[in-house]
Amino acid sequence: LHAKYQLMEVLGVGSTSTCHRCVNKQNGVHYACKIIDKQTIEDRFHGMMDQFHTEIEALRSLNHPSIIQLLDVFISEQKIFIVMELMEGGELFDYVVQKGTLTEDEASNIVRKVTSAMVYMHSKNIVHRDLKPEK
Secondary structure, eight states: TTTEEEEEEEEEEEESOEEEEEEEEETTTTTEEEEEHHHHHHHHSTTTTTHHHHHHHHHHHHOOOOOOOOEEEEEEEEEEEEEOOOSOOOOHHHHHHHHHSOOOOHHHHHHHHHHHHHHHHHTTOOOSSOOOOOO
């Protein structure tokens, strides 16, 4: 990772990457850093590296208040580091379960944000393909 950032705790682990909290050493702002091990991807998921490059290019082209912001990408011999806006507050699914029921205003606000982001993405010829409220 670039000397500008310091990795901190692991936020999540997926089948193809690990997400860490990181901090910008210059301004102290916290971000999320998705780390992809290139060799693991090639060994386990042939051809998937192209998907990561497509994801990076898609995120670079988007600027919407309900879509996570891509800040930096660093590619080394072994890894890809994707630094993004840090989203705190948990999963939408967990929020809905914890609340029990949402008011009509809360539900319509959530639906409005999601559909606004989808319409924006579609206007850029980008389809999400993994939109779901649960983990």
